[in-house]
Amino acid sequence: MKQVDLLYSGKAKSVYRTDDPGVYIMKFRDDITAFDGEKKDTLGGKGRYNAEVSSFFFRYLEEHGIRTHYLESIDAASMAVRALEMIPLEIIVRNIAAGSLVRKYPFREGEPLDPPVIIIDYKSDLHHDPMLNDDLIFALRLATPEELDQIKATALAVNEILREYLDARGVTLVDFKLEFGRERGDIVLGDEISMDSMRLWDKETGASLDKDVYRFGKGDVMEAYATVAKRILSRPGGETA
Ligand code: C5P
Numbered sequence: 001m002k003q004v005d006l007l008y009s010g011k012a013k014s015v016y017r018t019d020d021p022g023v024y025i026m027k028f029r030d031d032i033t034a035f036d037g038e039k040k041d042t043l044g045g046k047g048r049y050n051a052e053v054s055s056f057f058f059r060y061l062e063e064h065g066i067r068t069h070y071l072e073s074i075d076a077a078s079m080a081v082r083a084l085e086m087i088p089l090e091i092i093v094r095n096i097a098a099g100s101l102v103r104k105y106p107f108r109e110g111e112p113l114d115p116p117v118i119i120i121d122y123k124s125d126l127h128h129d130p131m132l133n134d135d136l137i138f139a140l141r142l143a144t145p146e147e148l149d150q151i152k153a154t155a156l157a158v159n160e161i162l163r164e165y166l167d168a169r170g171v172t173l174v175d176f177k178l179e180f181g182r183e184r185g186d187i188v189l190g191d192e193i194s195m196d197s198m199r200l201w202d203k204e205t206g207a208s209l210d211k212d213v214y215r216f217g218k219g220d221v222m223e224a225y226a227t228v229a230k231r232i233l234s235r236p237g238g239e240t241a
Contacts, residue, residue, distance in 0.1 A: 001080065011037060012050075012196055018080075023071065027078045028054070032196070034215040036128060041214070047077040049225040050194035055079050056232055057162065057193040064161050066154060068189040069181065084181025084190045087143055088123040089132070091151060093159045094175040098199055099212075101175075110206075116159055118152055123179070150187045151180050158189070166200065168236035171209060171228065174199040195225045202227075 001018045003025050008015045011033040016025040028047035033040045051073070058070030058079075069081040094117045097107035101117070120137065121129045137143055143151065155178050163173045176198040179191035191197070200209040208216075213224045 012047075013192065017083075022083050024081050024083045025074060025078055026081050026192075028192070028194075029077075032211070032214055032221070034211065037125070039215070043214075043222055045222060046225060049222075049229045050192060050196055051077045051079060052229050053232055054192040054194045058189075060165065061158060061161060061189065061193075066158060066161070066189055067186065069183075069191075081190070082183055082188060084183050084188055086179060086181040086190060087147075087151075089137070089142060089151070089179065090121040090123050090129060091155045091178045091180065092119040092121065092175060093117075093155050093178070094119065095159065095163060096172070096174045096201075098174050116156065118155060147182075147187055154178075154180070154187065154189065162193070162198075166232075167203070169231040169234055170203045171231055172201040172203050174201055195228050200228060 001020050001023055004017045004019055006014060007017050007024060012029055012031050014027045014029060016027065018025055028051040030042045030044055030047045031040070032043055032046060055070065055073050058068040061068055062070065069084055071080040071082060073079050094101060094113050097111040097113060098109055101107055101119075102109045120132050122132050122140075122142075123129060132140075134145075134148060137148060138145065158178060159173070159176075162176070166173045176193065178189060178193070180187055181190040182188070195210045198210055199212060201207065202209055208218050209224045209228050213219055214221045
């Protein structure tokens with residue numbers, strides 16, 4: 001399989017076509033952005049940490065019965081993925097109130113949400129990712145009712161799997177964002193699962209271990225990302241595998 005041309009370049013990842021029409025290469029760049037692209041930087045090594053964590057979680061989810069786009073790791077910052085027709089929805093699962101939920105609604109930061117809350121945003125820079133509801137999703141023909149049911153059920157299943165895995169390694173999964181696509185009519189989990197797309201708190205100290213460190217200047221971003229990568233590869237309780 002050979003990389004051919006650039007298909008798409010987002011804020012932190014680039015997707016390339018290959019000589020196999022069913023396979024793309026996804027490259028995690030060192031770019032980091034926040035606040036709708038208003039804050040931007042390049043942090044050496046960040047792409048590798050996000051690729052490592054995403055690849056790990058995609059493999060782990062596949063082992064637990066979730067269909068993902070992950071095929072194999074190509075190098076430290078790239079992976080081969082199934083070519084999906086992406087659905088422009090951001091599926092956000094929240095276990096604890098934080099971030100925009102606290103800014104927009106009368107929740108206290110840190111308040112548990114049981115059952116978890118799913119929020120779906122329209123992925124559109126032009127429209128600034130507005131929140132959708134089921135009726136809007138159908139009216140905009142973004143997904144069918146059957147697809148949406150499957151997307152929500154899969155997002156909740158992913159939440160249970162990731163939450164348990166991270167909790168055993170001293171990390172609280174506060175919330176995260178998923179994106180899905182279609183492959184020959186099937187719904188498949190795509191995009192990434194990384195410190196850019198999850199909100200993670202240290203279970204002991206409550207310290208942020210994710211992009212909030214960058215968003216709000218809370219300390220050393222790379223140190224936080226490195227901590228997550230290390231904990232994820234460790235055995236429950238903290239011993240390194
Ligand atoms: O900002 P907000 O609190 O709505 O983010 C919820 C979760 O979704 C966070 O984990 C954030 O990193 C993720 N997210 C994302 N991409 C976006 C919006 C949110 O990965 N465009």
